[in-house]
Amino acid sequence: MTDVLIVGAGPTGLTLACDLARRGIGVRIVDKSPEFPRSSRSKGPNPRSLEVLEDLGIVEAVLAAGSPPLPMRKYRDGVPVTQTDLYADSSPTPDAPYDRGRLIAQWRLEEILRDRLADYGVGVETGTEVVGLTDDGTSVTVGFADGSGTGARYVVGCDGAHSRVRKLLGVPFDGETDEEQVMVCGDVEITPGVLDRGVWHQWFDGDGAVMLCPVPGTRAGWWYQAGPERDVDGRPLAPSLDGFRRLFTRHTRLPAGHLTEATLLSTYRVNVRMADRYRVGRVFLAGDAAHVHAIAGGLGMNTGIQDAFNLGWKLAQVLRGRAATGLLDTYEEERLPVAAWTLDLASERLRDTLEAIRKPGGGLDTAISPSTTGLDRGYRWSSLARAGDACLRSGDRAPDAPCAEAATGAPTRLFHAFAGPHLTLLGFGAGAERALREATAAHGDAVRAFRVYGADAPEPGTAAAGPEALHDREGHAHTAYGIGGDTVVVIRPDNHVGLIADADDHHAVRRYLDALDGVREPDPMRGAGMVDGTRKG
Known part of the structure; x- marks a missing residue:
């Protein structure tokens, strides 16, 4: 029997596994995917997540593998109209060493986290799908799709928005899906030299949009987002290489053939949902399994990483007999309000961005605000916090110096x-x-x-x-x-x-x-x- 079984090997699950393993806790991490994904997806860790990754000992690897956030070049009718560098006048301060996030493909960040986990002798078990959970009050019996099973003292579902763990627990995932706000996404390759890789290109026109962000560490790789093609009834068409090429040439005015490859295609719809509980007995939810929201501000992966960092030490203290089990209740107490705030913030940033891009010169920079850094989130309401009236109070993020x-x-x-x-x-x-x-x-x-x-x-x-x-x-x-x-x-x-x-x-x-x-x-x-x-x- 292992101490903690983590279901899902994305950034949330890997962060939790690394934190537990370095504390000497027995951990297994499983994922139903037969192989590790190569999607760029998330744009990278924000300043608060970089602080977490520094504590885990991998921030230098992340900084080396990624790049600083890029200036955003906005186009209208194929012509550049403005370029915005959000961080031109920004610099680290004594109390906050990271004044900006890092642009890194999600697959590369996951590689770095897996390498760190391997330092503790733990590897991800791929092709392992959870299909059953039985909590007897002292441990959890977990059933896998191949008919095998295992026992764990605690289980943490980090298995994404369609979480099997959450469904097995019967935890509601209330919220809404906006069928009108739809994007097609994917990893694409573009002929080298055609586009400047030192900027994030954003074409916003009256009849749609294409956004192309270069993927660090690649020669021709780009993360592609666009308003979808639609059929005669206005329904979005499924993404395809030919569709991506048509959208590319319509908005960029460049030959379609310059978009040479498109993989990991997907359709994104704005989902705003949150679990009403983060814990059922000995089973916990974290990351997208507990909350999903609009992508504006890039808060999804970051909120999951910070969920994991909150939960890891608490599980370790209880498992080692150094704290009462009531400490585990403070995970939901502290992180659920943060998720609710994040849902509201991301929705607000999305509304403002949609309004901004209607005008020439508007772009995704509107999605970023001081609050999307993650540096202003604390837990002053927590039962672990103590009263105070100073500017810095119990529950706040601890400053550097x-x-x-x-x-x-x-x-x-x-x-x-x-x-x-x-x-x-x-x-x-x-x-x-x-x-x-x-x-x-x-x-x-x-x-x-x-x-x-x-x-x-x-x-x-x-x-x-x-x-x-x-x-x-x-x-x-x-x-x-x-x-x-x-x-x-x-x-x-x-x-x-x-x-x-x-x-x-x-x-x-x-x-x-x-x-x-x-x-x-x-x-x-x-x-x-x-x-x-x-x-x-």
Whole structure:
């Protein structure tokens, strides 16, 4: 019997599998497809998802395999009318290292995630279709289409909008499908040199549209989206190579033969639907299995990745006996409202985009807004959040900040301190030392505690500097966390703020850690005589 069986090996399922595997949880991941898909589909991770991928240790591979978001060149009647670069005046900030997403084919992102999962000795089991689920209250028996079966302590359905897991659970997927808003999509190849691969081309005319986005890492590959051809009754025709060519030449005014190949053709209809529950007993839903919405803003895959990052650490804590099973209820409590907000945001972005493209110069840039970065989503309403009235509050995304290792003076960042399967404590001021010592003594490797120095930083290399001490040279960490006095900040394993407390409120810190990592007897030898991570005496 495995700890967690994940159904569906798209970005959501793979993110969850990587997070669980690095936490030492036994995981299997299955997918009904006989082979891995090669569709470009999603345009790539947004800034918040890049932060998740950094924590998983793969962001450098993603950045190398993709490209920055491209300027959008808009045409009317075959003639360029404007070009928009949404990020021309944008740059990273100390608290947010990614000011823009990354353009990468979904199949390539999935390859990177599978390679990371393989580092933990786990592979995706293709051609494995789930057809039955039986939850007896202590485990789930799963039946496969070939007549075999398996047992798991928990199951997570990450199997897309047509989720078999959701259907087996009988969870409603309420919402609506807009039969009028239809696109045909696919991966196409275009004769090299015909179109500039440094821009996203968008032809919007009175009688339809074609959009062509170059796929990074390919010489001739493009992601194709278009308004469909229709029959005499106005019904959309099924996508085909010939149809794609006709639409291509109608809107671009280029010879149809330049579109040399079209694969993985599909018809997209705007679906806005959401499950009313994310958990039924020992079975969970995540990603498109739990919510689908308009593609405007590129939030679909990203919301799924962030679902997985919220659920992974909670499953691990419960499976390892470090938290009560009630912690699992906070997954739905936190993520379902985010999905509802996302559905509304995507629908709003779609309406605005459809209005914009009616005019020359309008394009898909209207679909992007500050909220589509994912950086402003938090869980202030959660039962895991604690009251506060500062600008940064419990439940919010934890900001980054450039720092230096106090021991060596080497540059580092708060995100480097957060990365990994642990809770993080930041202690600002000398008064925080007791809370840091008590936390590491009681919770061991489940917690990493850092003393964050300001102007009072010791000289690098001195004993006081300690291996787990940071120097906030420019005050960015103090500013991001609103530090005005001696303070302890608890960062959850999914890099959201858990608690901000006065350093002398040891009981609040202990109670919060006990809630997430169990009540334990302190190890009398761990942390004894230690200050800032360095043993004294």
